[in-house]
Each structure stands twice: as C-alpha cells, then as structure tokens.
Amino acid sequence: MMNLDFPNSKHDESRQGEALVLDKPVLKNNGRKLYIESYGCAMNFSDSEIVASILADQGFETTSDFKEADVIFINTCSIRENAEQRVRNRLKEFKVSKMRNPGMVVGVLGCMAERLKAKFLEEEKLVDVVVGPDAYRDLPNLIEQVDGGQKAVNVLLSREETYADISPVRLNSNGINAFVSIMRGCDNMCSFCVVPFTRGRERSRDAFSIVKECGDLFNAGYKEVTLLGQNVDSYKWTSEEGITMNFAGLLEFVALINPKLRVRFSTSHPKDITDEVLLTMKKYDNICKYIHLPIQSGNSRILELMNRTYDRAWYMNRIDAIRRILPGCAISTDVITGFCSETEEEHQETLSMMDYVQYDFAYMFMYSERPGTLAAKRYADDIPEEVKGRRLREIVDKQQAHSYKRLLEQIGQVQQVLIEKRSKKSELDYSGRSDKNATVVFPADDRFKPGDYVDVLIEKCTTATLIGKIIG
Numbered sequence: 001m002m003n004l005d006f007p008n009s010k011h012d013e014s015r016q017g018e019a020l021v022l023d024k025p026v027l028k029n030n031g032r033k034l035y036i037e038s039y040g041c042a043m044n045f046s047d048s049e050i051v052a053s054i055l056a057d058q059g060f061e062t063t064s065d066f067k068e069a070d071v072i073f074i075n076t077c078s079i080r081e082n083a084e085q086r087v088r089n090r091l092k093e094f095k096v097s098k099m100r101n102p103g104m105v106v107g108v109l110g111c112m113a114e115r116l117k118a119k120f121l122e123e124e125k126l127v128d129v130v131v132g133p134d135a136y137r138d139l140p141n142l143i144e145q146v147d148g149g150q151k152a153v154n155v156l157l158s159r160e161e162t163y164a165d166i167s168p169v170r171l172n173s174n175g176i177n178a179f180v181s182i183m184r185g186c187d188n189m190c191s192f193c194v195v196p197f198t199r200g201r202e203r204s205r206d207a208f209s210i211v212k213e214c215g216d217l218f219n220a221g222y223k224e225v226t227l228l229g230q231n232v233d234s235y236k237w238t239s240e241e242g243i244t245m246n247f248a249g250l251l252e253f254v255a256l257i258n259p260k261l262r263v264r265f266s267t268s269h270p271k272d273i274t275d276e277v278l279l280t281m282k283k284y285d286n287i288c289k290y291i292h293l294p295i296q297s298g299n300s301r302i303l304e305l306m307n308r309t310y311d312r313a314w315y316m317n318r319i320d321a322i323r324r325i326l327p328g329c330a331i332s333t334d335v336i337t338g339f340c341s342e343t344e345e346e347h348q349e350t351l352s353m354m355d356y357v358q359y360d361f362a363y364m365f366m367y368s369e370r371p372g373t374l375a376a377k378r379y380a381d382d383i384p385e386e387v388k389g390r391r392l393r394e395i396v397d398k399q400q401a402h403s404y405k406r407l408l409e410q411i412g413q414v415q416q417v418l419i420e421k422r423s424k425k426s427e428l429d430y431s432g433r434s435d436k437n438a439t440v441v442f443p444a445d446d447r448f449k450p451g452d453y454v455d456v457l458i459e460k461c462t463t464a465t466l467i468g469k470i471i472g
Helices: 042-056 081-100 112-123 136-147 195-199 207-219 247-255 275-283 300-305 312-325 344-357 374-378 385-408
Strands: 018-020 033-038 071-076 105-110 129-131 152-154 177-181 224-228 236-238 244-246 262-266 290-292 330-337 361-366 414-422 429-434 439-443 453-461 466-470
Touching: 033 042, 042 071, 042 105, 042 136, 042 177, 042 224, 071 081, 081 105, 081 112, 105 112, 105 136, 112 129, 112 195, 129 136, 136 152, 177 207, 207 224, 207 247, 224 247, 244 247, 247 262, 247 275, 275 312, 300 312, 312 344, 330 344, 330 385, 344 385, 361 385, 385 453, 414 439, 439 453
Parallel strands: 033 071, 071 105, 105 129, 129 152, 177 224, 224 262, 290 330, 330 361, 439 466
Antiparallel strands: 018 033, 236 244, 414 429, 414 453, 429 439, 453 466
C-alpha cells in the first residue's frame, strides 16, 4: 500500500492511511498485536517506523488487520482539513471494534495530538491515548497507564529529541527504498502552516548517526535513501569537537557511502537552498537530479502574507541557479491557491510562475484555514470556495500540460532506472524510477530483478509515465 513515489512533500495530504507491518519477526513477543496506520507526509511514515521499533523492543508484533489488534495507533496529519476528517472517520470505525473488544487500546500519534487532544479524549471519546511526535519513547508507559484504566496523554515538545539512537523498523519494506530522517521540527513559521506548533523547533540529527543508518541500509541491500526534513537545506549540526556540518556537507557524506547508493532528499526551502548544495549534487552521480522546491504562490505580496521570507524574484533566481548548475534537473513544487485576499491578478502571477519554471509535477491545494496558525489569527479567509475551486482547476490544468511536456522531452533518451517492483497493470512489466523521479515502465527481463539498476531507452509516454525497454 505504501506509495514510495516521491515527492512526498510536507503538504502531501492526498495520501490515504495505510497499515504498516514489520518486515522482520519480533524477538521478544508479549502476545499483543500492534496496528499502525499513517496519513500525510513522508515524515509521518518515518515516525511510524520509529514507533514500531520502540514497541517491537517491548514485544509487540504488528498486524495488517486492525480487527485482530490489541493496540491501534493512527499517525495523523493536521495540515489540511480533509485529512483531519478522514482520521475522524477512521477513528469511528476503530471505536466499533473497540466495543467488541473492550481491552483494545486506540491512540492518536503525531501532528493532530496537541491541537485536538481534548476533543479526541473528552468530547468525542474516540481514543485512549494521545501522543505527540516528540514523546514516542514514552509509549510503553502510556500503554501501561491505559491498561490500568486511565486515559494517557504526552504531547510535550522537545528542543533535543531526534531519535538518533533508535534504529527504525522498516515497515512494508520493499528492501530497496528507505526514508531517513535527518532533522525534526521547523522554525520557518509560514502563516498557513501548523508544523512549527505540532512538531516543535528545528533540530538537526547527529551526522554520524545518519551516515551509519544509511550505510547499514546499503549493507542490508537497500539501493536508495531519501533524506527527510521539513526543510533539509537548514540542516546544521555541530559535533562535540566543534566541527559544524551543513546540508551540502551531509549530502556529500552520504553520497560517499557507495556510488551504487542513490540519494534523494525532501523538502527544500527556497530561502535556504544554496549553490553549494547544487554543486554537491552536480559532483556526485548518485545524488538524484531532482529537487522539490515549494513556491506556494507566484506573487510577492501573497508570499509576504504567507511569511515565506522570499519574493518572486528570489525564487526565480534559485530556479535560474538550478538550471545553470544542473541542466535538465527535474523540479517539483507545492502550490496553494485562494490564500487570504488573493486577487485575480495575483493568481495570474502564480500561473505565470508555473510557465516560467514548467515543473515536472506539483502538489496543488486550495487554501484551508488551520486553527492556531498565524493566518487564522491575522487574516480573513475571504476567497469564496467557488473561486478557489476555479483557480485550482486552472493550476491543475496548466500543471498537467507541463508534466506531459516534460515527459515528452525524455523520449529517445536512455535513463538509468532502479527497478522497484512489477507494474501495477501487468506482471509482465517492471516499474521503477529514473534519476529525475519519473516513473518508468518496461518489459521485465529475467536477467534483472527489483533492486537492480538498468538502462532503459524511453520510447513513449502517457501523461504520467515513461515507457521503454531495457538496452545493453
């Protein structure tokens, strides 16, 4: 069920919840089964792997069927209203199972925990335990508290917690791709975003622990890692000896593990992505030439209201640098339409920015006010829903045209593809991703298997997929 097709940006709430299951047996079984369902961004899925590791050490075995679970956790996303509604509906389903099995523990993890703990625990009475993203180490104690007949809450945020010493248990793993969290929290305070309030202040993880995790993954047969953070470009870690490492240094550190280990990262922030990062990407063939660079709006006034700390000209400068240093690099983005007071002319500037960049793909949303954010406190959500909807359709239509154009440009090229699985449409075909993060489908060949790199001649494409054949 897990969709490993990146970008999984911090605004990717279109993903459905999915059950996560350990890819190896629990050594110390306590007879209880754990079910974890995750929503939202890649950080949530990475966090679920940390939770699974903590509870595996306590003897919990995971299951893909919540009806047979003793403990159910839903790892939540709070960035968009529709994500919250999906979680609420799912919790009601779990409540029905709990009526049949009164000893079942139901809990909410992650971004919704702090903001909605009172509703979940007291008003709607949907859950037994609520745990914030910095309190997962406390889960064994909290479950024990619920077993004793009490509700349990820990939503305290931390300025130090990075879980650097916890080896994540890979869930629903294909043994090829893995997420590696390099930092937690966010200091950017974009006015539309709840992340700084739900995930706390920015903290960078020990660089040596990151490299060790990536190296262990490669030695275990994994071929691709994606370095995760709300804003990877602001990564900054200082060792006990006073040695400081930025994101460009970390990226090089990971790339040097082995040239056959592919390296991706997400998400970048336009204010922080430097030429040094781009030059490091150019230097190493195994760093994928793909950048997710959210624009949100193409208008400088709206960007200022969003507190994005860059303007239209700055963003265009960063795009020009990418095109200059990394010709052919794929670029994706996030777009929010219908932000507070956005005029028709300002909407047109977003469309013109899309024409300027011609993104390979994008995550596109109508603005939805999130309680507790700066925008909710300062600005009126004054754009009618029908106007937001019409503007979003225009953005989506333009992006579909650009995505198709970018794929058409790759016909006739030879792309190195990492085979990930059999194609969803045919067992006779393989599916994988190119360096530019495009999905590529091609006839299976008995000489190769998932986890192998192959050269694929691109012969044609659909609106979303490249199609070709293995050569050489």
